Amino acid sequence: MPGSANPGFDTLAVHAGAAPDPATGARAVPIHLTTSFVFESSEHAASLFNMERSGHVYSRISNPTNAVLEERVAALEGGSGAIATASGQAALHLAIATIAGAGSHVVASSALYGGSHNLLAYTLPRFGIETTFVRPGDLDGWRAAIRPETKLVFGETLGNPGLDVLDVATVAEIAHEHHLPLLVDSTFTTPWLLRPFEHGADLLYHSATKFLSGHGTVIGGVLVDSGNFDWDRANAASGRFLELTAPYEGFHGMVFSEESTVGAFLLRARREGLRDFGASMNPLAAWLVLQGLETLPLRMARHVETTRKVVAFLAGHAMVDRVAYPELETHPDHALAKRLLPRGCGAVFSFDLKGSREHGRAFIEALTIFSHLANVGDCRSLVIHPASTTHFRMDDAALARAGIGPATVRLSIGLEDADDLIDDLKRALKAAAALR
């Protein structure tokens, strides 16, 4: 597709990384359900293992279907490449494990998905990796938390649960002042709403389970490298990145930053991380995510349009105390959101019902279109009441510290008719009000 201009987002969403299959002429991306790939000769095999040639050997390391997904997400994000992983959590783990080890330190936003918080707060310390959590808007806090052994700065573009907007450019600047890369979880925003590399982030990942696929049928993740972080320069300044700038005995003494000036991170992540940790994506899952990606621009536009209508309805309802959506002037990050997210603030948000946990339960149980489950980013609208599910062990004081009220409800707005969703919410609000 040569031309005088680079292809636009919608074109990339359909075509990047994929061409008609040369063997069969198949126009759609084939599902390469094979563990391994036949070598042409012993010499060919040796050259693949020694990185003298590019190609596929074993599907834990790479697979043609996964490669299409990896290239496509990288294209949509404006990145240099990507790695598809078994889940979003696997993508986060792969990002950290590629550059950090025992004795390393991470500075992370305190407004994180619970699974990410668990990994950083409880699990990685067992492996010697400590994390300091900082409120995403506390810019001095980010700076102060950085230590000599810090390897990574990490936040979510839209944080849990209050949709704190990460000031990507400013946090990236702080990270770069200290020769550190910024990793962001872009799951809630997708590249259609925000392309963090354009604001200075160096690495990002998605839970592809959510909006990238959009159909709620698949678990997966994608880790993307901008190719912009200069590991050699950072290591020269701080000595922190020998994993990418010194010979690695585990792979022929390779110095990844010499091997690929802009692809060093992904080379190690694939050649070590996928090889040894093995959290690779199943090719069928990659294909399913690709089906969703083809319509990402259309879906995201609709998600945002419907979310705005639902937010407007809830913000004006007598039973609703507060709606946490950054497009509302009442949201603390409204100004930042206007600047960073002009296309919208996504389709996941929380609101506080007036009342107690019982009101929250009554509301949830009265809904008929919204599905009560623990996921977001589906074409179906979803709802969860944290105080009676994900956070049920917490008392009201502990909930408050986590930014959650007893009757806080999280919605993920799907692709149904906005009027039907609003009718469903009206019924449920009436049911909750009847408890008074």
Next chain:
Amino acid sequence: MKLAVRSAGDVRDAYAYTGGKAFDARLPCVVLLHGALHDHSSWTLAARWFAHHGHAVLAPDLPGHGRSDGAPLASVEALADWLLALLDAAGVATAALAGHSMGSLVALETAARAPARADRLVLVGTAFPMKVSPALLEAARDDAHAAIDSVLAYSHATLAAKPSYPGPGTWLHGSDRALMRRTHDGQRNTNLFLTDFQVCDRYAGAIAAAARVTCPATVVVGARDQMTFASQAVELADALGARTVTLPCGHALMSEAPDQVLAALREAIVVR
């Protein structure tokens, strides 16, 4: 490896990738030269193959590019002199010289200036004249990153080159953009985009140089190349008496068609 290269009365450190093996000047040497705004990493797959198949490999970063010190050089002739000095520093008497785009002109001029030091010549993605649009040069004065995006659009012939480079999962447009931006931004006091593209644009000596080349030559072109059209390499190939290999790709030959480029290099270089 680092080499101290004496060029224009100055000694500067130059970096050369050696294919993942220690450089051994006793082995037949292959030199791989990158193009404008690129560095040695354009050539790593081929470099590794040659280094692990009985060759000594030098894939240098040209002055002012990547890991090599010094200001970028402003002419093909100056780069050829620098390359000869690099060969001296590495203890290489004779080498197969291969180059991509701007690097192809440097390889050609070097083989012409010192015919005894080139035993094979491979010009990849070459053309003569290698003229650059005045509008692109003008655009690069104002916004080199935007000019890089234009170059990207013309350099890549597909959105799905397989098996990708240096391995699966690499988005070639994005990795190429990141590399060109980083290489350009590495020069604080010089507009490297302008320097490199003017090096290509101003070189007028290709046909005369071809007449002085004594070694066998091969020209490798991309059938869908929109930067250096295959048709623009014909006169030069004829002047060299070169064998021409046409590959189904654009100007980013090594990344869009890595196996075919390696095959062409092997055929041109290994049997000697």
